[in-house]
Amino acid sequence: MRLEVDIRKTLHSRDRSFVLEASFSSQDDLTVIFGASGSGKSLTIQAIAGLVRPDRGRIAVGGELLFDDSQGVDLPTRERKMGYLFQDYALFPHLSVQENIAYPLKKTWCFGLLPEQRQEVAEIMAAFEITHLAQSLPDELSGGQRQRVALARALIKKPSILLLDEPFSALDSMLRHRMRLELLEIRQRFAVPLVVITHDPADVEVFADTLVVFENGGVKEVSRRRQQPEPVHANVWRQKVCWRAKWEQEQQAQAA
Amino acid sequence: MPDLFPLWLTLRIAFFATLIAFGFAVAFAWIVARFTFWGRDLLDAILTLPLVMPPTVLGYYLIVVWGRNGWLGGWLYAHLGISLMFTWQGAVLAATVVAFPLLFKSARAAFEGVNTEYEKAARILGDNEIQVFFRVTLPLAARGLVAGTMLAFARAMGDFGATLMIAGNIQGKTQTAAMAVFDAVQVGDYTLANTLVGIMSVVCITILVMTNKLAARRVNYET
Numbered sequence: 001m002r003l004e005v006d007i008r009k010t011l012h013s014r015d016r017s018f019v020l021e022a023s024f025s026s027q028d029d030l031t032v033i034f035g036a037s038g039s040g041k042s043l044t045i046q047a048i049a050g051l052v053r054p055d056r057g058r059i060a061v062g063g064e065l066l067f068d069d070s071q072g073v074d075l076p077t078r079e080r081k082m083g084y085l086f087q088d089y090a091l092f093p094h095l096s097v098q099e100n101i102a103y104p105l106k107k108t109w110c111f112g113l114l115p116e117q118r119q120e121v122a123e124i125m126a127a128f129e130i131t132h133l134a135q136s137l138p139d140e141l142s143g144g145q146r147q148r149v150a151l152a153r154a155l156i157k158k159p160s161i162l163l164l165d166e167p168f169s170a171l172d173s174m175l176r177h178r179m180r181l182e183l184l185e186i187r188q189r190f191a192v193p194l195v196v197i198t199h200d201p202a203d204v205e206v207f208a209d210t211l212v213v214f215e216n217g218g219v220k221e222v223s224r225r226r227q228q229p230e231p232v233h234a235n236v237w238r239q240k241v242c243w244r245a246k247w248e249q250e251q252q253a254q255a256a
Numbered sequence: 257m258p259d260l261f262p263l264w265l266t267l268r269i270a271f272f273a274t275l276i277a278f279g280f281a282v283a284f285a286w287i288v289a290r291f292t293f294w295g296r297d298l299l300d301a302i303l304t305l306p307l308v309m310p311p312t313v314l315g316y317y318l319i320v321v322w323g324r325n326g327w328l329g330g331w332l333y334a335h336l337g338i339s340l341m342f343t344w345q346g347a348v349l350a351a352t353v354v355a356f357p358l359l360f361k362s363a364r365a366a367f368e369g370v371n372t373e374y375e376k377a378a379r380i381l382g383d384n385e386i387q388v389f390f391r392v393t394l395p396l397a398a399r400g401l402v403a404g405t406m407l408a409f410a411r412a413m414g415d416f417g418a419t420l421m422i423a424g425n426i427q428g429k430t431q432t433a434a435m436a437v438f439d440a441v442q443v444g445d446y447t448l449a450n451t452l453v454g455i456m457s458v459v460c461i462t463i464l465v466m467t468n469k470l471a472a473r474r475v476n477y478e479t
Contacts, residue, residue: 049380050380077376077379078380078382080380082380083380086373090371092392092396093396103381103391104381153381157382
């Protein structure tokens with residue numbers, strides 16, 4: 001999956017303005033966009049999903065042009081065929097788990113789902129082991145269950161790419177590790193490329209085949225796991241994002 | 257048995273007034289809640305104005321606009337031969353205007369209470385803007401809208417001044433419960449006054465209690 005982003009967007013608030021100038025591309029199916037909060041990474045994936053309109057630039061996913069101001073292309077969000085996992089999952093609070101998952105399939109109120117759609121919902125609920133929760137409301141679920149429901153809802157229409165906004169930040173650390181592994185499995189099963197934005201170095205270790213580091217509204221560095229010296233020494237990879245390792249490196253350099 | 261025609265008329269007027277106010281209030285509230293534009297605060301103030309202005313002033317405005325020589329009323333009378341003056345439809349107009357701000361305010365708060373993230377999620381899941389509104393925004397704002405509607409209905413039932421200005425106080429035609437109470441007290445018919453006051457009080461208290469219950473339960477969705 002090829003992801004190409006080259007956008008510019010200025011945001012104004014009362015007394016300051018923020019300029020995002022993001023340009024990077026990725027050819028891997030696992031891309032991590034890493035940066036502190038306020039570095040522009042959220043804005044970037046919102047632009048990919050079509051929730052935010054860049055002032056200028058170009059966005060293409062898998063060869064399909066989604067946005068290009070010079071050609072006047074700006075595909076509406078609903079036509080971009082994206083999967084998107086919100087930070088707090090954004091499960092519709094007035095709908096049951098089953099209705100949430102069926103949401104993208106059902107386009108009217110009055111008619112129920114077709115039998116094959118019902119089958120589809122049942123299958124994906126079974127795949128995520130949430131069949132027993134079908135009638136529950138999102139309020140009644142635990143963090144891990146909510147994430148599974150949100151993933152099932154995002155994946156039922158077989159999106160071309162799945163964008164995840166800080167996917168594990170709402171979970172406690174024990175659960176976080178398990179959900180990371182689950183997400184890797186899901187990626188395999190649904191063969192969907194992932195773009196994960198995060199400020200957690202652990203996510204980088206697990207998910208980054210391509211790592212894009214954001215800083216102050218710009219791309220600081222793009223690196224690929226494949227191009228790291230073999231065998232991939234965990235520390236080399238971690239040094240890019242782990243402040244402790246970076247600090248130690250600097251200390252050593254100073255000592256030498 | 258006292259003449260209960262004013263009561264039925266009041267309910268009929270309040271029903272139609274609430275219906276009309278609902279349509280306009282929801283549309284304006286959605287626009288004001290979801291978009292930022294020049295003059296938004298002014299628009300909000302104008303739409304809230306009937307809440308604070310003396311009802312007779314409102315009634316005067318209504319005559320200026322809808323009277324036989326008014327901006328809209330003049331056209332209606334000249335082309336269709338219709339006049340709203342001194343008709344129960346005119347009373348509906350007055351009740352609509354006085355009830356509108358209550359619905360508008362509640363609807364605005366209800367729409368602003370809906371986290372826009374749900375709307376974004378719906379768009380990503382393939383909804384167009386109309387679907388987003390009817391499948392996500394409206395259901396999530398429903399409790400606030402129902403509460404506002406009930407308040408508006410109660411207010412529409414109780415209007416006196418604006419209705420008097422435009423529809424008059426014609427017994428058996430435009431005399432609402434509020435006016436019948438006034439007349440009954442004037443002529444010393446306390447049986448009729450007590451009956452009407454009693455029924456209206458019970459209806460209004462019921463509506464307010466139900467509104468409070470709805471408002472208390474609404475908290476769930478507001479995150």
